[in-house]
Amino acid sequence: MKRKTVLTVAAFLLCAAGIAVYAHRPRVEPETPERHRMRAIVPSGLAADGRGAALPEQVAQEDAYILKAPMETGELVISVLNFDFNNNGAEDQVVAFRRGGSENPVSVAFFAFSGRSAGYRRLWELPTAATVPATVSLFTMDLLGDRNNVVVVTGMNARNEHTMTVFRRNPSNDVSRPFDVIADIRIDGSVAVREVQRSLAYQQGIARGQPFAIVAAGRDPESDNILDRIELTYSFHEADGVYVRSSSVRIPGARVEQDRVREILSGRPGVFENFVHDLWYHVAPDGTVDRSQFIFFDPVRREMVFFGEENQQIFSWQHSNTTRQGIFISGYNSTITTMRRRVNVELESMDGIRVTVTDDRRQRIGVPPPWSGSYRRAGAVIRAMAADHAMSPHKDAIFDSPIGRLRFLPNGKYELSAYGAFSGGRYVFFRADGRDLLELRPDRNGAEIFALFDAAGGNPDDRLVFHVSGVARNPQGRPDSAPAYMGLTRVRIGASGVRDLHETAIVLTRAE
Numbered sequence: 222m223k224r225k226t227v228l229t230v231a232a233f234l235l236c237a238a239g240i241a242v243y244a245h246r247p248r249v250e251p252e253t254p255e256r257h258r259m260r261a262i263v264p265s266g267l268a269a270d271g272r273g274a275a276l277p278e279q280v281a282q283e284d285a286y287i288l289k290a291p292m293e294t295g296e297l298v299i300s301v302l303n304f305d306f307n308n309n310g311a312e313d314q315v316v317a318f319r320r321g322g323s324e325n326p327v328s329v330a331f332f333a334f335s336g337r338s339a340g341y342r343r344l345w346e347l348p349t350a351a352t353v354p355a356t357v358s359l360f361t362m363d364l365l366g367d368r369n370n371v372v373v374v375t376g377m378n379a380r381n382e383h384t385m386t387v388f389r390r391n392p393s394n395d396v397s398r399p400f401d402v403i404a405d406i407r408i409d410g411s412v413a414v415r416e417v418q419r420s421l422a423y424q425q426g427i428a429r430g431q432p433f434a435i436v437a438a439g440r441d442p443e444s445d446n447i448l449d450r451i452e453l454t455y456s457f458h459e460a461d462g463v464y465v466r467s468s469s470v471r472i473p474g475a476r477v478e479q480d481r482v483r484e485i486l487s488g489r490p491g492v493f494e495n496f497v498h499d500l501w502y503h504v505a506p507d508g509t510v511d512r513s514q515f516i517f518f519d520p521v522r523r524e525m526v527f528f529g530e531e532n533q534q535i536f537s538w539q540h541s542n543t544t545r546q547g548i549f550i551s552g553y554n555s556t557i558t559t560m561r562r563r564v565n566v567e568l569e570s571m572d573g574i575r576v577t578v579t580d581d582r583r584q585r586i587g588v589p590p591p592w593s594g595s596y597r598r599a600g601a602v603i604r605a606m607a608a609d610h611a612m613s614p615h616k617d618a619i620f621d622s623p624i625g626r627l628r629f630l631p632n633g634k635y636e637l638s639a640y641g642a643f644s645g646g647r648y649v650f651f652r653a654d655g656r657d658l659l660e661l662r663p664d665r666n667g668a669e670i671f672a673l674f675d676a677a678g679g680n681p682d683d684r685l686v687f688h689v690s691g692v693a694r695n696p697q698g699r700p701d702s703a704p705a706y707m708g709l710t711r712v713r714i715g716a717s718g719v720r721d722l723h724e725t726a727i728v729l730t731r732a733e
Contacts, residue, residue: 251502289314289341290332296320299327300359304370306399307333314341315372317359317636327351329359329374329388331399344497345399350384350407351376355540358563358579364414365389366423368428372416375563375579377542377549378407381488383565385412385435387464404464406455409545411577412566413593415454432457436517437575438567440546441471447482448474450546474569476546484707485568488543494520496564497548501574501596503529516576516596518566525552525564527592536562548576564592572598597726614649615619618728621709627729635661650689654719657689659709688712688719690726705731 266368289312292298300317307313310333319327330346334442351357356377361370364387368709372388387404415434423430434456441449449471456467485496498521503514523538536552544547546567561581569575578592616629625639635648646663662684687709707729711722 288316288332289334289577292316292318293331294318297354299354299357302359302361302372304361306370313631315359317357317374318555319352319354319481324379326378327354327357327374327376328373333399345397345400347388347400349374349376349386350378350405351386352379353377356542356549356563356583358561360581361429362414368426370427372404374490375412377544380409381542381544381549382407382409383412383437383544383549385437387435389462392462401462403457403462404435405614406435406437406464408437408439408453410450410567412437413577413579434467437574444471447486448475448570450474450567458604460468468544482568482573486546488545490543491520493543493548493566493568494518494541496572500599501576502599504595504597510597515599516592524555525550525562527593569595574598575703596620598719614651616650619732620727621732622709622727624727626732653714656711656712658714658719659687659689661685661687686712686714687727688721730731 244730247514251327286296286299296318297320298316298318302315302317303312304315305312313438314332315336316330316332318330326348328346328348331344332341333344334340335342353376356375357371361371363369366373369390371390374386374388377382378384384407385404386402386406387402388400390712391398391401413436415436417431418432419430420428422428434454436452436454438450438452439448442450452470452472453466454468454470457463458465476608485493497518500515503511503516505511508619517524517526517528519526520538520541520704525536525538527534527536535540535555535557537555538550539552541548541550544565544567548566550564550566552562552564553560563579565577565579567575567577574596576593576596615631617631617635619626619628621627628636629648630636633647634645634647636645637645644663645672646661648659648661650657650659652658688711689712690708690710709727709729713720713722
């Protein structure tokens with residue numbers, strides 16, 4: 222009896238221990254459908270430098286490529302666009318990608334959130350007219366004025382034509398086909414949306430706005446003159462729900478030597494780049510030259526410089542494609558690498574070009590003026606100014622100054638030592654607009670020199686230009702190689718000449 226009582230107590234204790242263990246067991250949540258959030262890796266082969274190196278812009282863009290659902294094997298992501306197309310509070314995603322070889326077109330895929338699967342599903346895809354990934358631009362805009370954004374894809378194809386494909390949200394809300402193609406334009410020139418100021422009623426949300434037209438301009442196929450152009454306007458046809466050609470205007474080109482034009486427009490690598498390598502003044506619609514606005518194309522340094530209204534923007538020349546009328550360039554801002562700009566340059570005459578500039582819609586570079594228009598070659602004028610009593614470009618001397626000890630080397634390099642720090646770069650003495658000038662271009666690791674001036678951090682072009690005063694001259698009117706004193710005052714060179722910045726002068730004293 223006593224043994225039975227002991228066994229009963231032991232069994233009770235074991236049951237109590239089991240209950241305690243179960244009560245403190247970690248809780249296992251029921252499995253839920255996994256939501257895919259993947260980082261798209263853009264192949265390094267798409268790098269603009271042709272060597273597979275990742276450019277700063279690509280790195281910034283890759284970090285923003287967060288896919289809401291996985292792509293299929295062999296699909297290379299080019300651009301990603303997030304937007305709530307359904308106005309249901311859930312963000313949708315449009316992905317531009319290419320499947321397979323370089324001859325295949327760039328396609329777009331649409332991903333939408335599914336409440337049934339608690340994740341994103343790929344609902345639809347269609348090809349575009351573009352085939353060159355580096356030229357593709359993907360953005361949205363209220364093209365039709367109905368406050369429903371369309372998807373616009375621009376780029377170049379294998380025939381060096383400029384293309385634009387526009388996708389509109391299906392008005393009937395067909396789940397199997399969320400978007401319809403309402404414009405598919407290809408031309409051996411330029412194509413762009415012609416935006417106009419919409420009414421105050423549209424701005425206030427009272428009425429619809431006027432649909433924007435799409436303008437495509439290229440060579441006139443019916444003309445013997447290679448510079449004659451035709452401008453085609455496409456307008457939205459409400460009944461058919463697509464863009465149709467509404468007008469065409471023929472623009473006679475300047476009569477130039479045809480053999481030279483054919484050489485420039487031969488499409489051979491580097492030919493048109495060499496032609497456009499210069500400073501170009503803007504020409505107003507009335508034919509007058511606007512000397513406050515110009516563009517400088519520098520294919521050697523792979524830069525494009527835009528100057529207007531006292532603002533200067535420098536863009537890295539990332540990628541270029543030859544076209545039948547010129548060249549198509551895509552680049553990014555040298556300071557803010559996520560800001561993109563695409564520039565289509567066409568030949569108008571031996572001293573004239575037509576430029577069409579498109580900024581990234583998702584991150585506009587809101588600095589006026591509008592850059593598109595006609596330009597006239599101005600480099601000859603600047604070179605003539607520089608040739609005016611040209612100075613000896615290089616010196617071999619050491620100077621002491623308030624900013625430190627500055628040494629000029631005869632190979633065109635300089636060294637600056639100040640407060641225990643050392644920096645350097647390249648320099649050149651020259652003469653322009655009747656004034657002696659000095660330009661310092663610091664190396665990337667020597668940009669500390671900007672901190673020595675009042676405009677620290679405000680020099681957008683990574684170069685400094687000074688007016689040189691107090692330079693002793695020999696009887697021939699040329700400066701000697703090592704003057705005893707030099708005064709440096711900062712200036713800026715623009716289309717209208719040399720402009721003083723009214724900063725304090727720096728005196729350089731020749732060191733013994």
